[in-house]
Amino acid sequence: MKVLVLASGGLDSTCLLHKAVKEYGASNVFALNVYYGQKHAREHDCFLWQMERLGIENYESLDLSSIFTGYKGCTLLQGGGDIPHESYAEQLAKKPGTVSTYVPFRNGLFLSVAASIAIQNECNMIWYGAHADDAAGNAYPDCTTEFIMGMSDAIWEGSGHTLNMEGPWSQLNKAGVVAEGIKAGMTQEDFEHTWSCYEGGDKPCGKCGTCIDRKTALEANGLKNC
Numbered sequence: 001m002k003v004l005v006l007a008s009g010g011l012d013s014t015c016l017l018h019k020a021v022k023e024y025g026a027s028n029v030f031a032l033n034v035y036y037g038q039k040h041a042r043e044h045d046c047f048l049w050q051m052e053r054l055g056i057e058n059y060e061s062l063d064l065s066s067i068f069t070g071y072k073g074c075t076l077l078q079g080g081g082d083i084p085h086e087s088y089a090e091q092l093a094k095k096p097g098t099v100s101t102y103v104p105f106r107n108g109l110f111l112s113v114a115a116s117i118a119i120q121n122e123c124n125m126i127w128y129g130a131h132a133d134d135a136a137g138n139a140y141p142d143c144t145t146e147f148i149m150g151m152s153d154a155i156w157e158g159s160g161h162t163l164n165m166e167g168p169w170s171q172l173n174k175a176g177v178v179a180e181g182i183k184a185g186m187t188q189e190d191f192e193h194t195w196s197c198y199e200g201g202d203k204p205c206g207k208c209g210t211c212i213d214r215k216t217a218l219e220a221n222g223l224k225n226c
């Protein structure tokens, strides 16, 4: 088994990286990081730290920001306006549909690119870190079970039945993902080298949707918020 992991340097995909290395060994893991024009590079710094920590030599950092150049409809992207300082549930209560930090078909785009790179690197599995909290209320429709099953089928067919795709966290909430990370051997220091906050400050803002989720998930597992 050789697995390509889509890894942002965020919490969820870093837990997935640790699980992949524990199960298959670092030499059988290919990590793909994608820059898409987000407002800061904090996640990428964490991604590189984790490569070193886990001894992953097969990795690539890809720049797909040109796809989103000029788009103003997403607050995660440069030029996209201010990021809301409230939970996803509060945002969805005000305005049903996708949240303002939804990046148009981001995971569909990334998984298509990942499939091509996986085949070129003789991987037979792609993992990505979508979890149930992201899919809740359809806040991020490219994180739902339906989406994962559809993409998985497309990749299986389009690769000539050589490449599988799974979202191992799709049935877990963020606290469940952290628990899996701990099971895979992650320490407090490892969690400190993940970045969730949508803002790019020196420290996490503590107020955006993902900061709120992260704090709850870490503390539910007896870890310090970081």
Ligand SMILES: [Zn+2]
Residues within 6 Å of the ligand: 196, 197, 198, 199, 204, 205, 206, 207, 208, 209, 210, 211
């Ligand atoms: Zn934040």
